[in-house]
Each structure stands twice: as C-alpha cells, then as structure tokens.
Amino acid sequence: MRRWSFRRASRGLTIGALFSRKTPAAARRAPARAPKETPSRGIFTRRALALMGLQTAALGALGDRLYRLQVSDGRKYATMADNNRISTRLLAPPRGRIIDRFGATLGGNKVNWRALLLAEQTTNVQGTLDRYSAILPLDDRERARIDRELKHGRKFIPVVVQDFLSWDDMARLEVNAPELPGILIDVGTTRLYPQGPTLAHVVGYVAPPNERDVAKDADLALPGMRIGRAGIEQFHDLALRGTPGSVQMEVNSVGRVMRELDRREGQQGKTIGLTVDLGLQQAVLSRIADQAASAVVMDARNGEVLAMVSTPSFDPSLFDSGVSQQQWAEWTADQRTPLINKAVAGVYPPGSTFKPAVAMAALQAGTLTPGDRITCRGYIDVGGARFHCWARYGHGSIDLHQGIKFSCDVFFYEVARRTGMDPIAATAHVFGLGTKLGIELPHQRTGSIPTPAMRRAEGHHWNGGDTINAGIGQGFVTVTPLQLATYASRLATGRMVQPHLTRSIDEALQPTMNPDHWPALPMPEDHLQALRSGMYAVVNEPHGTAPKARLPLAGVQMAGKTGSAQVRHVSRYARESGHFDSSKLPWEFRPHALFICFAPYDNPRYAAAVVVEHGNAAAEVAAPLARDIMMDTLTRDPVNHKDAPGQKVADAI
Amino acid sequence: MISQKRLLRAEPSFRFLAKLWRISWLYVLLICVLAGVGYGALYSADGGSAKPFAGPQSLRFGFGLVLMLGVAMLSPRVLVRLAWPLYGLSLLLLAAVLHMGHVGKGAERWLIIGGMQVQPSEFAKIALALVLAAWFHRAGHKRMGNPLFLIPPAILVLLPVGLVLKEPNLGTAVIIGAVGASIFLAAGMRLWQIAILIAPVPFLAKFAYGHLHDYQKARITTFLHPESDPLGAGYNIIQSKIALGSGGMWGQGYLHGTQGQLNFLPEKQTDFIFTMIAEEWGLVGGLTVMGLLLLIIMGGMLMSMRCRHQFGRLLGLGISMNFFLYCVVNLSMVMGAIPVGGVPLPLISYGGSAMLTVMFGFGLLLSVYVHRDASFGENEGNA
Structure with a gap:
C-alpha cells in the first residue's frame, strides 16, 4: 500500500485546460509536480465535456419549451386557467312591478x-x-x-x-x-299581489318555471326566477323578467367559493302601468257582490280598460310557491269557474245586445232605413217555422228607434231576414264581436259570428231560421264580455278602438292612449246616431226596456241595451202555456243577463258591458248593476280625480 | 496484513480544518440558494405558511447539510471500502421493498425504517455510482478494451435496474441505467462497443412496451394525447401546462398563482413544484431556477474533471449525472415533454428521503473535490 499524500493545487483548472484535446496543459507544463497523466483522464475529460454539452442542450431545450408554454402559447393557457378558477353565477333580477293607472301596486315583490x-x-x-x-x-x-x-x-x-x-x-x-x-x-x-283576488284575472300570477321553460331560456334556472302563467304577468313576462346580474367568483378545484371577484347587479324588470283604475275595480267588484258575473268598463274614446271584473276570483299569491293539489281541485271543480277570466274567456250568446249590430248591418246594406216601419204581431212565420216576440201580443207598427227601445224580436227577425247573415257577420266583426281583440291577456276566446259558409265548412246545414235567430243574438252567435264592451265603445264614439290594458312601460306612455291613434269606423255618423238614440230610449224614454238603468244624475244620461241569453231551449208548449218562468229554473239553466251601455249620451266617454251568469232578467239584474257601475265610473272621472299623477303625465304630453 | 484501522489512523497530515477549507464553499452556497428557493416554493404551496411542508423540509435540509459536510470529509480510501457494502445494502433494500414495501400511486415504493420513509431506489443510484467508480478506478485504458472486463460492472448495473423495474418504477430504472451508462462512457469504454450496445435498443424498446403495465401504457398514451382524457390520466399534464401558461413572462406574483393556490395543480408540493414556481414567478423565475440547476450540474462535472484520480472523477460524474437526470426528468414531466412518473425535483420538492440521498450525493461530490489531488491508486499499466 502506497501512502497517499495531499498536494496543494497551485493552479486552478482553467477553461482552456478543459477544452484541450490532450492531457491538461498544467500537467504538461509541470511534469514534475504532476508525475503522470493517464489516457483515462483524457478520455474522461473529453467524454465528460460531451456529456456537459448534452446536459446544457437538454436544459436549453427545456428552457425553450418553457418559453413556448409560458409566453408563445401563454394566452391560450391563461384563458384555460381562468376557466378553471372563475365561476360565474347569475343573480335573479327583481321582477318588474305592475301598477294601476294611478300608481297603486298591483304586483310587486316581497322580501x-x-x-x-x-x-x-x-x-x-x-x-x-x-x-x-x-x-x-x-x-x-x-x-x-x-x-x-x-x-x-x-x-x-x-x-x-x-x-x-x-x-x-x-x-x-x-x-x-x-x-x-x-x-x-x-x-x-316572493311575488306579492297586494290586491289579492281583486285583479287576479287581469294581473295574472307567476309560478316557478318548469323544465320546458328552462330549456327555452336558461336564465329561468336561477333560483328565485318566476315565470308569468296568466294575465299581464304572462303577456309582459319578458319585459317584467329583467336582466340577470352576475357574480364572478373564484373557486378552487373542488368548487368551493374562495372570494367574489366581480358583481354586476341585475336590472329589475320593467314597470308595467295598467289602464285599470284600482278604485273603480274595487267599486265594480263590490257592486257585483257574490254573483258569478263579468263586467268590463272601458274608456270609449281610446279603448283603455278601466275595470275588468270576473267573479268569483282567486288569490294569485298562492301560485308563487306552487298550488296545493287540494286547492287546485277545488278551483277546477267549481262550476262558477274562478280560474277563468270570464271577461275574455267566457263566451255567451249576446242576446238582444246584438240587435244594434244587426240594425247597422241592415242600414249599411240598404235593407232598412231609420224611418222604415215593421209590424210586430208577436210572431213571424219564416219558412214554415214560427218565431215569437218576447211580447206575446206584439208591438204593432214600429220603426228602428222603437225596435231598439222595445227590443222587439219580430222587428229584428224581419231585419235579419231582409239583410242576410253575411252582412250581419261582417258588421259584427267591425264592431269587434266574434273577433280576436288586441287585449294583452292570454287565453282569450273569440266567440263566433257564424255565416252559412262557415257552418257548411263544418258540415252543417244553414237554415233560414238560423239567420232569423242570429237577428236577436241567439243561435250560434257567441261573444265575450270584453267584445261587448268594445262593441259599445265603438258604437258610442265611432272609433275603431281596441281594448288594451297597457298604459305605460317604465313610465313611457303608450301611443294607444291617444284617441286619434284609432281610426274611424267605416260607418256613417247618422247610422251610428240612429242606434245611439235607440239605446238612449231603452234607458231614458217611457216604456224602454231598462228604465232601472237611468242615472240619478242631472244632465248626464246613459244609453244602453239589455240582453238575455237562453242557455236552454224553451219549448213552444212551455212558452204558450204561459206558465214558463225562467226564474224557477235551477241556477245553471237560467238565462244569462247582459247589458251594454255608454255614457254620457251626448258626449260618450265611458262604455261598459255587464254579464251576470244565469242572472235571468237583464232589465232587473244587469241594467241596475250597469247603472251603478257607470255611476261609480262617472264619479271617479279622472278629470275630477284630484290626486291623479298618471293623468297629469298624460296631460303633459 | 496490516489492519485497516491502523492504516486509517496512519492517515497523513491532512487535518480536519485544512480539509474544511478546501471544500468549495461557493458550491455549498449554490446548494443553499436552491434549497432556499425550495423553501419559498413550499411556503407558497402551503398557502403562505410554514406548515405543513416548508418548516419540516427546512429542518431536513439542515440535517442534510450536516450530513453532506460530514461525508465531504471522508477520504476516497474510505469511500472505496464503503462502496461494496453500500451497494450490497442497496440491493438488499431493493429486494426487501419488493416484498414488504408500501405502494403509493401505482409505482413508488418505500420502506418504513425507524419511522422514516426510505426509498431504496434513490439510495441505489448513489451506491451504484460508488461501486462502478470503484470498479473502474484501477482499470487502465487497455483493460477497458476487453469486453470481458465490462461484463461484471454491467451486471452491477442490471441488478438494481431489474429490481427497480420489478417494483415497478420505470422512470427510476431508466435513471439508474443512464447513470450507469454515463459512468461506462466516461470510464473509457470503446466507441465500437457502445455502437454494438445501442444498435438493438429500438427492438428492445418495442419488446419492452409489450411488457409495460397498463398504468405505464396509459401514461404514454395520455402523454401523446393529453386532451383525450382531461379529467383522468391527462388531468395532471393539462393542469400543469395551464398553470405554466397562466404564469406568462413575469408570473402571477408570489403566493398568487391561481392554479397552484386553488389546488387545480396536483402534487404541487412534490412533483409539480416547478410548475408552481413558474406560475408565480413566470418564465423569468422558471429560467432562473433552471439556470441554478445547470450551475450545480456543471459545477459537479467540473469538480469531477478537476480530480486527479479516476475513482473521484467517475464518482463525481455519476452523482452529477444523477442530479441532472433527476432535474431533466422532472422538468420534462411537468412541461408535458415525457410521460408523468413520480420523480421529484431535487432539493425543491417536498420529501425526506429524496432530500437526504441528494445531500449524501453532494457530500460525495464535495469529498471528491476536497481530495482532488490525493494520489490514490493511479496505477495505469500503460502510463
């Protein structure tokens, strides 16, 4: 064993030495101090240098890769990183409010x-x-x-x-x-309806959205979002919904929220201002009391619906959290149909209220002039069938004015016979009867004014008697109370007004409130005036059919027309035996009582239609009700309404 | 025969303080800086706290520093004698781990000795470098030309490689094989011999792929197409790339790397710690750490070249190569350049046994440098 010694290295290793192909220069220059250098060391040095080159190259390649990952493609990966960490959640916006024409809240939100x-x-x-x-x-x-x-x-x-x-x-x-x-x-x-059942059919209600709604609009999946299911809530659902806000949250890999990065509040839905006058609505409702009835009060000049009542009603707040099975069964089983808005979805034969439309058709067709006289003997025979007047012994020789005033059936049988069904249907459509109206309510029904062509298309026959029956608004003629009110408005003002409920959206008043927005009816003023005077006579002249509808106001008269719509055929035997009394029938078989009216007569402003389901006698039930409603309307006239912010805005325009 | 003990006691006038003076303190400083970077990264991996990673890791580093300096004092003679027992011990541990080791995440195996996790494969790499250096130490240039002389060291390499493959830990086996190969190369193996050895490699690779475990095949597949399975095996690679990309040029700021702090980054305190550094410090920080690693590797290579005896040269080269391979495999892995395999980034990643073996290796390297001029068995036959 050789003893090994430790020698101080006087020269450090230089870079030059490292790269020499031969043994290190130090060794050559001082052979005595470095006794022997070996081939092994030379080979080692060369190969170690090669390895060092390899190592440097490998780390260099990795550095290049890092550059590409971090800088060249950095944006792509940075986006992916944000997708990883940022979770955006939407916030349900507060639903828009629904207010009446004076600003009272009809639909709001409650914490x-x-x-x-x-x-x-x-x-x-x-x-x-x-x-x-x-x-x-x-x-x-x-x-x-x-x-x-x-x-x-x-x-x-x-x-x-x-x-x-x-x-x-x-x-x-x-x-x-x-x-x-x-x-x-x-x-x-939660959605709050402070008026409860008072305006339930107009305002409608909201409910949690179902899967199909969510499939159409993903925003509805947000907790707290509601979807309008009826009434204005449904019609203006998109405007009321608002824009969802969003909150961006940083989440970790398991989804836990670490902090809030950004919050953008949603925009509340638009405020929908209705034409309805809550006070009038309440008054009408209290007049109707517990009858199953429907009443519509309109501004005859521009078609604004001031009150729309359908009784019985329901509490719309119950829908917000989901209606119980029991409550639902109770509502749907009730034959007085609380869930149906009778004003737009109840169809009734118009009865005698149809007579002015028939007269207008005849006047237009030239088959009748205001002075023409027709003799009523209590019945008329057409095509082998006998049609009776409601007055057993007839009205004698009468003209149009008296025909409307007495509501003589024979007069209008004869007019209808002369005119034919097609002109009658065309005129009725112009008045809005049997047509789809522009009201902002879903589920409205159109009723129908049948024509021979329509009936035949459905595979039925059209008999001459069908035209005769249509002359007094019976048979296949069906209309809704809203159509009747529209009819009364158009007749009163001679304007083609469409009934509507939207007065303003986010305080922007709609152009529909301006009477000039609506074109004139394609009917001569003197024909309209003939009908109006007949309707004036119904209420105000002696022997009119609806004396009870006379307004207890000095200087303001109302014009109107009664109507009774049979729901059950009255046999000739029953009628001729003289023992028939519809008031003794079971409730659901009694005739409906109808009344249309407008006031003031000399400068028509308001029109109304009243339908009392199975009310039996129009003159006894519907006419006084209409009078009371019109009284309420006139005394609540916005002109006299001192604190009427909505009206002031309207005047400013 | 004179007893070994006496010989050791008869060691010359090489005093302890003189040895200490000859340690490359610059190199020690480099190691400390890298460990400091690791401490900072672990502090961030803890979400801005010294627990549970950074604190314990710094304690281990302190212990490792003492171990390194202690080992640096050992003379090559002692190391040569330790080579064979250590190698035998490493084989025993590798065999033991196969029978009673704990398996984690499919591949890593460790033993628990005295409450500490020990990964024998880490230790085997150092022991292999020692034993190969000892074997080639006395081999002259002529002897290296004899293929028969190369067979025993080849077996020395294949034994641990085979055992580690059986664990199965492909990544570490490849590193052990590569450390062995680099020592063969540096020891003066003939180039034609190398050519003969390399020629059949492609065929062997194809054959080996057939014998890979399913999880290893899955790693290779997801490495080639990471997007094919974004939530499964490809998740780690994708999240790591995302984190690197979101770091950009200047980084998201210390303690503010979103991918790392929000735990999208898997294994951020161990395998993917470099990703976290590069996310928070950007390309600048990433390249700085890589430059530091390169300095340490090059320093190790230069120190081995400076050594006058073949044992020291080969040992130093083996340890530098080991450190280099560690770094390259880990960096390539986190950058998605090679399939993922649980190889930590030395000195930075959290982990006790890896830290101690790396520090032990640096101790050997420093010992080579301290004893660089020792005349130690330079008996070249043809000098």
Missing part, C-alpha cells in the same frame, strides 16, 4: 326568508334538523327531501330547509341560532 342548511358547518346534521323541527315543524316529506338533497349535494352548497318563512318564523330561528349550527337564513323575494 321573504328561507332557512338553508350548510352541512359542513355542523357535526350532527340530523340533530340540527331535529332541533329545527322543534321550532318550526318539518313534515316527513320535507325531511326526506332534505336528506335526499344532502346526500347528493356537496357539503359546502347549502340545502333549502324551508322556503317562504314569515318574519316571525325567521325571528324564532334567529333567536335559537346557537342551537342550530349549520342553519343559515337567506333573503329571497
């Missing part, structure tokens, strides 16, 4: 509270729920739903324990908060 359970904040979920139900009872179904959602959901995503909590409930939970770890109180909104 409500809901209890949420955040499972990760409690060690004993079931214990928390047990204590919770000791404060606010949870039924078994709710418990099962909560358990199901807890099982499927992630621990940091809260589960709704109970929704629609009142202030009291919320307060009780807050007081007991220390005993309820994991329970959070969250604020949401």
Whole structure:
C-alpha cells in the first residue's frame, strides 16, 4: 500500500485546460509536480465535456419549451386557467312591478326568508334538523327531501330547509341560532299581489318555471326566477323578467367559493302601468257582490280598460310557491269557474245586445232605413217555422228607434231576414264581436259570428231560421264580455278602438292612449246616431226596456241595451202555456243577463258591458248593476280625480 | 496484513480544518440558494405558511447539510471500502421493498425504517455510482478494451435496474441505467462497443412496451394525447401546462398563482413544484431556477474533471449525472415533454428521503473535490 499524500493545487483548472484535446496543459507544463497523466483522464475529460454539452442542450431545450408554454402559447393557457378558477353565477333580477293607472301596486315583490342548511358547518346534521323541527315543524316529506338533497349535494352548497318563512318564523330561528349550527337564513323575494283576488284575472300570477321553460331560456334556472302563467304577468313576462346580474367568483378545484371577484347587479324588470283604475275595480267588484258575473268598463274614446271584473276570483299569491293539489281541485271543480277570466274567456250568446249590430248591418246594406216601419204581431212565420216576440201580443207598427227601445224580436227577425247573415257577420266583426281583440291577456276566446259558409265548412246545414235567430243574438252567435264592451265603445264614439290594458312601460306612455291613434269606423255618423238614440230610449224614454238603468244624475244620461241569453231551449208548449218562468229554473239553466251601455249620451266617454251568469232578467239584474257601475265610473272621472299623477303625465304630453 | 484501522489512523497530515477549507464553499452556497428557493416554493404551496411542508423540509435540509459536510470529509480510501457494502445494502433494500414495501400511486415504493420513509431506489443510484467508480478506478485504458472486463460492472448495473423495474418504477430504472451508462462512457469504454450496445435498443424498446403495465401504457398514451382524457390520466399534464401558461413572462406574483393556490395543480408540493414556481414567478423565475440547476450540474462535472484520480472523477460524474437526470426528468414531466412518473425535483420538492440521498450525493461530490489531488491508486499499466 502506497501512502497517499495531499498536494496543494497551485493552479486552478482553467477553461482552456478543459477544452484541450490532450492531457491538461498544467500537467504538461509541470511534469514534475504532476508525475503522470493517464489516457483515462483524457478520455474522461473529453467524454465528460460531451456529456456537459448534452446536459446544457437538454436544459436549453427545456428552457425553450418553457418559453413556448409560458409566453408563445401563454394566452391560450391563461384563458384555460381562468376557466378553471372563475365561476360565474347569475343573480335573479327583481321582477318588474305592475301598477294601476294611478300608481297603486298591483304586483310587486316581497322580501321573504328561507332557512338553508350548510352541512359542513355542523357535526350532527340530523340533530340540527331535529332541533329545527322543534321550532318550526318539518313534515316527513320535507325531511326526506332534505336528506335526499344532502346526500347528493356537496357539503359546502347549502340545502333549502324551508322556503317562504314569515318574519316571525325567521325571528324564532334567529333567536335559537346557537342551537342550530349549520342553519343559515337567506333573503329571497316572493311575488306579492297586494290586491289579492281583486285583479287576479287581469294581473295574472307567476309560478316557478318548469323544465320546458328552462330549456327555452336558461336564465329561468336561477333560483328565485318566476315565470308569468296568466294575465299581464304572462303577456309582459319578458319585459317584467329583467336582466340577470352576475357574480364572478373564484373557486378552487373542488368548487368551493374562495372570494367574489366581480358583481354586476341585475336590472329589475320593467314597470308595467295598467289602464285599470284600482278604485273603480274595487267599486265594480263590490257592486257585483257574490254573483258569478263579468263586467268590463272601458274608456270609449281610446279603448283603455278601466275595470275588468270576473267573479268569483282567486288569490294569485298562492301560485308563487306552487298550488296545493287540494286547492287546485277545488278551483277546477267549481262550476262558477274562478280560474277563468270570464271577461275574455267566457263566451255567451249576446242576446238582444246584438240587435244594434244587426240594425247597422241592415242600414249599411240598404235593407232598412231609420224611418222604415215593421209590424210586430208577436210572431213571424219564416219558412214554415214560427218565431215569437218576447211580447206575446206584439208591438204593432214600429220603426228602428222603437225596435231598439222595445227590443222587439219580430222587428229584428224581419231585419235579419231582409239583410242576410253575411252582412250581419261582417258588421259584427267591425264592431269587434266574434273577433280576436288586441287585449294583452292570454287565453282569450273569440266567440263566433257564424255565416252559412262557415257552418257548411263544418258540415252543417244553414237554415233560414238560423239567420232569423242570429237577428236577436241567439243561435250560434257567441261573444265575450270584453267584445261587448268594445262593441259599445265603438258604437258610442265611432272609433275603431281596441281594448288594451297597457298604459305605460317604465313610465313611457303608450301611443294607444291617444284617441286619434284609432281610426274611424267605416260607418256613417247618422247610422251610428240612429242606434245611439235607440239605446238612449231603452234607458231614458217611457216604456224602454231598462228604465232601472237611468242615472240619478242631472244632465248626464246613459244609453244602453239589455240582453238575455237562453242557455236552454224553451219549448213552444212551455212558452204558450204561459206558465214558463225562467226564474224557477235551477241556477245553471237560467238565462244569462247582459247589458251594454255608454255614457254620457251626448258626449260618450265611458262604455261598459255587464254579464251576470244565469242572472235571468237583464232589465232587473244587469241594467241596475250597469247603472251603478257607470255611476261609480262617472264619479271617479279622472278629470275630477284630484290626486291623479298618471293623468297629469298624460296631460303633459 | 496490516489492519485497516491502523492504516486509517496512519492517515497523513491532512487535518480536519485544512480539509474544511478546501471544500468549495461557493458550491455549498449554490446548494443553499436552491434549497432556499425550495423553501419559498413550499411556503407558497402551503398557502403562505410554514406548515405543513416548508418548516419540516427546512429542518431536513439542515440535517442534510450536516450530513453532506460530514461525508465531504471522508477520504476516497474510505469511500472505496464503503462502496461494496453500500451497494450490497442497496440491493438488499431493493429486494426487501419488493416484498414488504408500501405502494403509493401505482409505482413508488418505500420502506418504513425507524419511522422514516426510505426509498431504496434513490439510495441505489448513489451506491451504484460508488461501486462502478470503484470498479473502474484501477482499470487502465487497455483493460477497458476487453469486453470481458465490462461484463461484471454491467451486471452491477442490471441488478438494481431489474429490481427497480420489478417494483415497478420505470422512470427510476431508466435513471439508474443512464447513470450507469454515463459512468461506462466516461470510464473509457470503446466507441465500437457502445455502437454494438445501442444498435438493438429500438427492438428492445418495442419488446419492452409489450411488457409495460397498463398504468405505464396509459401514461404514454395520455402523454401523446393529453386532451383525450382531461379529467383522468391527462388531468395532471393539462393542469400543469395551464398553470405554466397562466404564469406568462413575469408570473402571477408570489403566493398568487391561481392554479397552484386553488389546488387545480396536483402534487404541487412534490412533483409539480416547478410548475408552481413558474406560475408565480413566470418564465423569468422558471429560467432562473433552471439556470441554478445547470450551475450545480456543471459545477459537479467540473469538480469531477478537476480530480486527479479516476475513482473521484467517475464518482463525481455519476452523482452529477444523477442530479441532472433527476432535474431533466422532472422538468420534462411537468412541461408535458415525457410521460408523468413520480420523480421529484431535487432539493425543491417536498420529501425526506429524496432530500437526504441528494445531500449524501453532494457530500460525495464535495469529498471528491476536497481530495482532488490525493494520489490514490493511479496505477495505469500503460502510463
């Protein structure tokens, strides 16, 4: 064994030496101090240098790759990183308000509270729920739903324990908060209808959206979003919905929210101002009381619907959280049909209220002049069938004015016979009867004014008697109360007004409120005046059919027309025996009582139509009701209405 | 025979302080800087706290530093004698781990010895470098030309490679093989011999692919098409690339790397720590760390070249190569250049046994440098 010694290296290793192909220069220059250099060292140095080159090249290549990943393609990966970490959630915007013409809230939002359970904040979920139900009872179904959602959901995503909590409930939970770890109180909104059933059919209601709605508009999936299911809520649903806000949150790899990055509040839905006058609506409703009836009051000059009543009604607030099975069954089984807006979806034979339209058709067709006289003997024989007048012994020789005043059936049988069905239908359509109106309500029905061609297309025969029956608004003629009100408005003002409910959207008044927006009817003024004077006589002249409709006001007269629509055929035997009394029939077989009217007679401003289902006698039931409604309308005239902000805005335009 | 102990005691006038003076303190500083970078990265991986990674890791580094300096004091003579026992021990541990090791994430195996996780494959690389250096130490240039002389060291390489392959840990096996091969190369193996060895490699690779485990095949497939399985096996590669990309030129700022801080980045404290550094410090930070690693590798290579005895040269080269391969495999992995395999970034990634073996290796390297001029068995037959 050789003893090994340690020698100080006087010269360090230079770079030149490293790259020499031969043995290091130091060794050559000082052979005595470095006794022997070996081929092995030379080979080692060369190969080590080669390896160093390789290592440098490898790290260089990696550096280049890093450059490409971080800088050249950096933007692409940075976007992917943001997609990873930023989770955008949409916030449900508050739904727009619905107000009446004077600004009273008809549909608004109410803050409500809901209890949420955040499972990760409690060690004993079931214990928390047990204590919770000791404060606010949870039924078994709710418990099962909560358990199901807890099982499927992630621990940091809260589960709704109970929704629609009142202030009291919320307060009780807050007081007991220390005993309820994991329970959070969250604020949401519910749709509020402060007027309840008063305007339920017009305003409509909202309900949670279903899967099909969500498929059409993903925004509806947001918790708290509601969709309009009836009335204005449905018609103006898109405007009322608003624009969702969004909140951007940074989430980690398992989806937990770390912080809020950005929040953009949503935009509340538009405020829809209705033409309806809440005070008038309430007044009309109280006049109708508990009858199953429908009444429409319109501004005859521009078609604004001031009141639209359909009784019985329902509470629209119940739909917001979902209607119970029991409540639904109760509503749908009721033969007085509370869920149906009778004003637009109830169809009735117009009865005698149709007579002015028939007369107008004849005047237009030239088959009748205002001075023509027709003799009523109490019946008329057409094509082998006998048609009776309501007055058993007839009205004698009468002209148009008297025909309307007495509501003589024979007069209009004869007029209809002379004129034929097609002109009658055409004129009725111009008046809005049996047509689709521009009202902003879904589910409206059009009724129908049948013509021979229509009936034949449906595979029926058209007999001459059908035209005769149509002359007094019976047979196949059906209309809605809103059509009757429109008919009365058009007749009163000679303008082609369309009934409408939207007065303003976000305070922007609609052009429809201007009477000049509506074109004149294609009817001569003297013909219209002949009808109006007949309707004036109905109410105001001796022996008119509706003396009870006379207004107890000095200087203001109302014109109107009664109508009774049979729902059941009255046999000739029953009629001729003289013992027939419809008031003794069961309720559902009694005739409907109808009345159309407008006032003031000399300068028509308001028109109304009243239909009392199975009201039996129009003159006794519908006419006084219409008078009261018109009284309310006239005394609430916005001109006299001192605090009428809506009207002031209108005047300013 | 004179006893070994006596010989050791008879060591010359080479005093402890003098040895300490000869340590390359610049190199030690480089290592400390890299470990500091690792501490900072782990602090960020903890979300801005010293627990649970950064604190314990710095303690281990302190221990490793002492170990490194201690090993640096050992003379080549002692190291040569330790080579064979250490190699035998490493084979034993590798065999033991096959029978009673713990398996994690499909591949890494470790033993628990005295409450500490030990990965024998890490240790095997150092032991292999030692034993190969010892074997080739006395081989003259002529002897290297004899193919029969190369067979025993080849077996020395193949034994640990085979055992590690059986674990199965393909990545580490390749690193062990490459460390062995680089020592063969540097020891003066003839170029024609190398050519003969390399020629059949493509065929062997094809044959080997057929014997790969399913998870290894999956790694190769997802490496080639990471987007084919974004939530499964490709997830790590994609998230790592996303994190690198979102770092950009200047980074998102320390402690503000979104991918890392929000845990989208998998294994951010171990395998993917470089990704996290590059996300928070950008390309500038990434290249700085890579430059630091290159400095350490080049320093190691230069120190081995400076050594006058073949044992030291080969040992230093083997350890530098080992460190280099570690870095390259880890960096390529996080950049999606090679399939993912649990190879940490030395000195930066969290992990005790890797840290200790790396520091042990640096200790050997420093020992080579300290004893660079020792005349130690230079008996070249043809000098």
